[in-house]
Amino acid sequence: MPDGLTDPLSLFRLDEQVAVVTGGAHGIGEATAVVLAAAGARVVVADLDEEGATATAARIEAAGGEAIPVGVDIRRRSQIEAMVDRALSAFGGLDILCNIAGVGYANPLVDVPEADLDRLIDTNLKGVFFACQAAVRSMMLQGHGNIVNVASSAIDVPVAGYSVYGMTKAAVVYMSRVLADEVGPSGIRVNVIAPGSTGTDFRRYRLDLEAETAFREHIASTVPLRAVGEPLDQALLVLYLVSPAAKWATGNVWRANGGIVRMG
Secondary structure, eight states, X not given: OOOTTTOGGGGGOOTTXXXXXXXXXXXXXXXXXXXXXXXXXXXXXXEXXXXXXXXXXXXXXXXXXXXXXXXXXXXXXXXXXXXXXXXXXXXXXXXXXXXXXXXXXXXXXXXXXXXXXXXXXXIIIIHHHHHHHHHHHHHHHHTOEEEEEEOOGGGTSOOTTOHHHHHHHHHHHHHHHHHHHXXXXXXXXXXXXXXXXXXXXXXXXXXXXXXXXXXXXXXXXXXXXXXXXXXXXXXXXXXHHHSGGGTTOOSOXXXXXXXXXXXX
């Protein structure tokens, strides 16, 4: 362990560690993959958008890092297991899992079709569950590991239309807390980030409702810091959580949200 008293920045290094980042083609996932690689990690960039994952991996390689792209549909357990196997075969281990892939959704509860309910549960909850299962099996054998799952500020404040989305993210929080308790004795830490509104491609489903510019202006007006977050804000939080600097942090929900959520 580096001496944080003489060189605190060294505690944020991830040299020789192997990270899998789902949702790595765009937004928070892309930023996280790039930041972890810059800190020394070898990164498996996983995404349903394999072309986008390839572009992120190429960006990392061009900056002198190590990365490989993997196409994965996180709704399919077999594909998730293949993703973990790819990390093991390419880099010889798995130290970090960042479950960032997910889908957004807004619809009043009474109008939610069963197909949409199933899609959100399969992607936002079961996909994270399966990935944690696959990663933990490997991490337990080596006696260490870090997992970061992604929730949302929707877990803290009820918002009309977000019942299904918020439900899946709240379930991720509970699952993560239980998992942290189960795997802590094996040297594995599990944390959750709950981003506030962040400028990504994630809200494309909203574009038929209102212009992105107007949406960002509205959100910024409701945030104490009067700004919309950027993917890098979340990626840097992830870096802290998976680094030696956070060795005493597990089973918690971490919020970079501009102050918009006030817990009561």
